[in-house]
Amino acid sequence: MTSDWENLTRAKHGDETAWKDLSCSHQKRLIKMAMLITGSVAAAKDIVQETFLYLVKSTTRHQSGSFKAYITTIAYHLALKEKKRLHSVTELGETDLSEQSPQPLETVLLTERDLHIAKTINSLSDDHRNVLILRFYGDHSYEDIAEITKQPIGTVKSRIFYAVKKCREVLKQKGII
Amino acid sequence: MEHPTEDKLLGLELELLDAEEKQRIREHIRECKKCEMRFSKVVADTQILGSIDPEIVLPIYDYPDIDKHSFRAILRFAAVLLIGFIIGYGTSLFSRPVCNNVVPQYLKTKPVEQPMFQFTSTEVVDL
Ligand SMILES: [Zn+2]
Numbered sequence: 001m002t003s004d005w006e007n008l009t010r011a012k013h014g015d016e017t018a019w020k021d022l023s024c025s026h027q028k029r030l031i032k033m034a035m036l037i038t039g040s041v042a043a044a045k046d047i048v049q050e051t052f053l054y055l056v057k058s059t060t061r062h063q064s065g066s067f068k069a070y071i072t073t074i075a076y077h078l079a080l081k082e083k084k085r086l087h088s089v090t091e092l093g094e095t096d097l098s099e100q101s102p103q104p105l106e107t108v109l110l111t112e113r114d115l116h117i118a119k120t121i122n123s124l125s126d127d128h129r130n131v132l133i134l135r136f137y138g139d140h141s142y143e144d145i146a147e148i149t150k151q152p153i154g155t156v157k158s159r160i161f162y163a164v165k166k167c168r169e170v171l172k173q174k175g176i177i
Numbered sequence: 178m179e180h181p182t183e184d185k186l187l188g189l190e191l192e193l194l195d196a197e198e199k200q201r202i203r204e205h206i207r208e209c210k211k212c213e214m215r216f217s218k219v220v221a222d223t224q225i226l227g228s229i230d231p232e233i234v235l236p237i238y239d240y241p242d243i244d245k246h247s248f249r250a251i252l253r254f255a256a257v258l259l260i261g262f263i264i265g266y267g268t269s270l271f272s273r274p275v276c277n278n279v280v281p282q283y284l285k286t287k288p289v290e291q292p293m294f295q296f297t298s299t300e301v302v303d304l
Contacts, residue, residue, distance in 0.1 A: 045236050168187075
């Protein structure tokens with residue numbers, strides 16, 4: 001089976017099948033993460049597209065270690081940037097967001113339960129929420145999360161503990177769990 | 178034996194405990210029905226947090242065609258160069274160089290009809 005790193009090298013040299021393999025393997029996971037970070041489905045899809053473009057266009061310095069963590073790092077930082085941009089647009093009071101068409105997260109959450117969970121996760125501080133998203137939706141190890149977020153592993157562990165504990169409390173109060 | 182706290186159970190589920198503590202709590206859960214149930218609840222609650230399942234239509238990301246584009250650009254550039262060369266070479270074949278016989282035009286000096294100075298040197302001195 002071809003590794004993701006090999007597929008990346010092939011994709012960089014014009015192999016469209018390698019490109020498709022890469023995008024199929026990571027697309028859904030990355031979109032979910034970007035969507036939960038930005039709160040927008042449309043933005044998440046654009047971020048993931050930009051991630052793949054960056055991957056193929058940029059010069060990869062190393063091809064060792066976790067490819068999953070590598071690609072998540074790109075998507076994660078693009079998502080943070082986009083979240084900041086969307087937030088500043090909202091703060092400026094610009095009502096015409098049709099151009100950006102953010103397609104809020106709520107539009108793709110089908111159950112009341114999912115909506116409550118999403119709102120609970122969203123009520124956390126950025127640092128706690130991002131670690132939780134990377135762990136539960138990115139399926140990353142604490143070591144990877146430390147690398148992606150550029151935080152010490154101890155900080156990551158304490159944040160995930162607090163984030164889950166807090167969410168449990170809120171969901172209990174809401175009667176979801 | 179003391180029952181582990183809720184935080185310890187959560188720490189166990191989140192793989193945050195050191196090996197020794199993990200082993201101790203695991204053994205306790207095996208022997209204590211109450212804590213086994215408590216731990217099951219912690220596991221279920223934690224898993225719920227990662228269970229959001231949005232209905233997303235996955236987009237198809239087209240291959241960016243980077244190599245093809247740059248290759249085409251090189252081809253285009255080469256074609257322009259080639260056409261330019263052919264046109265230049267062709268033009269040079271069909272247009273013959275014109276030989277101009279240069280006939281030297283010697284100046285024919287005419288005798289001075291009217292002297293430039295009508296005054297004599299003595300008159301100039303007198304002025
Ligand atoms: Zn017990």
